[in-house]
Amino acid sequence: MEPTQHTSAHDPYLWNRAKARVGFRIHLRTYLIVNAGLWLIWAFSSLAIHSFTRFSFIFPWPIFPMIGWGIGLASHYFHAYQQRSERSMIEEEYQRLVKQ
Numbered sequence: 001m002e003p004t005q006h007t008s009a010h011d012p013y014l015w016n017r018a019k020a021r022v023g024f025r026i027h028l029r030t031y032l033i034v035n036a037g038l039w040l041i042w043a044f045s046s047l048a049i050h051s052f053t054r055f056s057f058i059f060p061w062p063i064f065p066m067i068g069w070g071i072g073l074a075s076h077y078f079h080a081y082q083q084r085s086e087r088s089m090i091e092e093e094y095q096r097l098v099k100q
Helices: 012-052 063-081 086-099
Strands: none
Touching: 012 063
8 A cells, every 4th residue: 555545544634634734844845945046046146247247236036936935835834734723613613503
């Protein structure tokens, strides 16, 4: 049996939570590697441009993909690690509806 499959002994809810958390960690690792590469490209290109011109400042453009992707990463984090699970929120809402 492959590791991505689960047996009936696993709780499906916990299995999905575990998959979400592993997915977040993979997303975080990719974010860090790609953004480090973008900053290295910026640094080396800034050095090359600086050696040919008298300008001493090149705008740090990697900040834009870092912020945009960071917003998505934060959303992924809250989905994977939120304190209150969707299951508990649904249960609370169901109990409210039952009381009505």
